[in-house]
Amino acid sequence: MALTDVQAKKAQPKEKPYKLTDGEGLYLQVTPNGGKWWRFKYRIDGKEKLLSLGVYPDISLAEARERRREARNLVAHGIDPSVERKAAKAAKRELQANSFEIIAREWHEHMQGKKEWTAEHATTIMNRLEKDCFPWIGSKPITEVTAKEIKAILDRIKSRGVIETARRALTIMGQVYRYAIMTDRAEYDISGGFRGYLPATGKTRKHMASVTDPKELAPLLRAIDGYQGTLAAQCALKLLPLLFVRPGELRHMEWAEIDLEAAEWNIPAPKMKMKQPHLVPLSQQAVDVLNEIKPLTGHGKYVFPSARSFHRCMSDNTINAAFRRMGFDGETITGHGFRATARTILDEILGFRVDFIEHQLAHAVKDPNGRAYNRTAHLAERRKMMQTWADYLDGLKTGAKVLPFKPLASDRG
Numbered sequence: 001m002a003l004t005d006v007q008a009k010k011a012q013p014k015e016k017p018y019k020l021t022d023g024e025g026l027y028l029q030v031t032p033n034g035g036k037w038w039r040f041k042y043r044i045d046g047k048e049k050l051l052s053l054g055v056y057p058d059i060s061l062a063e064a065r066e067r068r069r070e071a072r073n074l075v076a077h078g079i080d081p082s083v084e085r086k087a088a089k090a091a092k093r094e095l096q097a098n099s100f101e102i103i104a105r106e107w108h109e110h111m112q113g114k115k116e117w118t119a120e121h122a123t124t125i126m127n128r129l130e131k132d133c134f135p136w137i138g139s140k141p142i143t144e145v146t147a148k149e150i151k152a153i154l155d156r157i158k159s160r161g162v163i164e165t166a167r168r169a170l171t172i173m174g175q176v177y178r179y180a181i182m183t184d185r186a187e188y189d190i191s192g193g194f195r196g197y198l199p200a201t202g203k204t205r206k207h208m209a210s211v212t213d214p215k216e217l218a219p220l221l222r223a224i225d226g227y228q229g230t231l232a233a234q235c236a237l238k239l240l241p242l243l244f245v246r247p248g249e250l251r252h253m254e255w256a257e258i259d260l261e262a263a264e265w266n267i268p269a270p271k272m273k274m275k276q277p278h279l280v281p282l283s284q285q286a287v288d289v290l291n292e293i294k295p296l297t298g299h300g301k302y303v304f305p306s307a308r309s310f311h312r313c314m315s316d317n318t319i320n321a322a323f324r325r326m327g328f329d330g331e332t333i334t335g336h337g338f339r340a341t342a343r344t345i346l347d348e349i350l351g352f353r354v355d356f357i358e359h360q361l362a363h364a365v366k367d368p369n370g371r372a373y374n375r376t377a378h379l380a381e382r383r384k385m386m387q388t389w390a391d392y393l394d395g396l397k398t399g400a401k402v403l404p405f406k407p408l409a410s411d412r413g
Contacts, residue, residue, distance in 0.1 A: 101138030283390035
């Protein structure tokens with residue numbers, strides 16, 4: 001007689017284990033402590049074996065019969081259900097060991113070992129993974145992450161109004177996938193299908209907007225002086241046009257790199273795009289800005305620390321977000337755009353030598369013999385140029401009639 005659900009439910013423990021048989025090898029074993037275990041007895045290769053099918057009532061009678069049917073089907077094809085189960089569990093463990101998060105952390109550690117990242121950059125990468133990727137796909141085997149899930153991650157970031165962050169997250173996911181492919185844990189990069197989903201590189205460069213007309217630059221400089229945000233953001237905004245370094249270089253500025261007496265900022269090679277040390281002469285106006293913020297952040301590592309932690313530098317979105325709050329959109333100006341502003345005006349209006357300007361922009365510049373200039377090349381001339389530039393900007397802000405001029409021959413080197 002087949003077992004009924006009522007019989008299974010009412011079965012009471014006895015002094016010794018006993019069985020309630022359902023047929024075709026399936027039975028319910030009732031233990032002295034009241035446990036009820038589904039068992040399937042079968043023969044394969046002439047040997048009798050047992051397979052556990054779960055605990056009643058978690059596994060109902062109907063479910064136990066379905067599991068028996070699946071096991072009998074395997075036996076009929078010469079497959080041992082116990083061996084098949086062990087193989088499935090091993091495969092599952094392997095998939096779990098190859099989750100997106102585990103592989104991403106391994107890739108991150110691998111990249112740090114190559115020493116191509118600064119500590120700050122490594123932290124930024126991991127923060128993006130932990131904030132935007134791991135909560136949604138971290139626990140999934142990397143080969144089971146779907147295009148829909150990748151798209152959801154990008155849309156979620158886009159909804160915060162930070163397209164550039166979405167683009168960087170996509171780049172990071174692509175790098176994780178390529179690492180997985182190189183280590184034989186993925187066949188292809190599923191994130192690669194979204195390369196055209198976000199604005200392309202060309203569109204990004206378009207947004208590196210700059211102001212090169214002095215008439216348009218003047219109100220922008222006055223708006224910066226009147227910015228009502230935090231002191232750190234105010235001072236960062238003031239320094240950007242004065243120093244025209246890359247925004248990332250400014251955000252990572254450390255007090256240990258600043259010599260206020262010598263009026264110099266020595267940026268170490270690992271922080272520079274060209275991986276060469278760079279020296280930035282500081283105008284008196286730049287020194288004044290640094291002295292303004294020093295009482296607030298001078299006891300810490302970064303000149304412009306994060307609002308959340310003095311152990312991290314300012315967010316990469318702080319500068320451009322400040323411009324948006326002042327009413328300047330991405331088509332008008334970005335933090336990076338002051339480099340083009342300085343490059344144009346120093347050459348076309350103030351008449352400084354192009355190689356002086358390019359060297360101060362930390363571009364690759366070579367001397368007449370084809371050798372790369374070192375960081376102190378033309379330092380005296382660049383120091384004069386930076387002070388002239390700062391004075392010129394002051395003149396624009398005050399509304400003075402600043403006429404184009406060409407420096408004297410001695411000033412132009």
